Amino acid sequence: MTNAHLTRRGFMGTTALAGASLSLPHAVHARTSPEGDSFRYEVERSDADWRERLSPEEYEILRNGGTEFPTTSPFWDDYTSGAFACRGCDLPLYVSEYRAQIEMGFVFFHHSRPNAVLTDIDYSDAYGMGTDGTRAMIEVHCRRCGSHLGHIVVVEDAQVHCINGTSLTFEAARA
Secondary structure, three states: OHHHHHHHHHHHHHHHOOOOOOOOOOOOOEEEOOOOOEEEOOOOOOHHHHHHHOOHHHHHHHHHOOOOOOOOOOOOOOOOOEEEEEOOOOOEEEEHHHEOOOOOOOEEEOOOOOOOEEEEEEOOHHHOOOOOOOOOEEEEEEOOOOOEEEEEEEEOOEEEEEEOHHHEEEEEOOO
């Protein structure tokens, strides 16, 4: 999965980001900020439970902050009307009306549903942003279970959520 992780990060670091940021909570249970505040997710599972529930690719993306290869998600170019939920806990996250029609190999949304996602700062140098904190990225994750979803990036002068389709489930709208 390392190559997949670098492929998307290379894409974001060199083309779409233009100074945007990502956040990334990889903690399975609780996360402690530098200020000492502790945050607990509503859904907490052991590492063994996460591994049992998710495929190896899903685990790498949702729990380790990995990234799928471009165009590998069936959602990236499918604009069917419906709703997207977190693969880790089924929390409703996005609806098709929020989709941004950007054909760059990932699933893009203008925004999430209210109170569905949290963000965190990703100081990883994998994006070529540096580790000094001045050029960090913003990661998007599920507010209920902490699963990694993707990042907030700037594409075509618009700030959008660039989401791994692997992080999502989809339910088509009823006719």
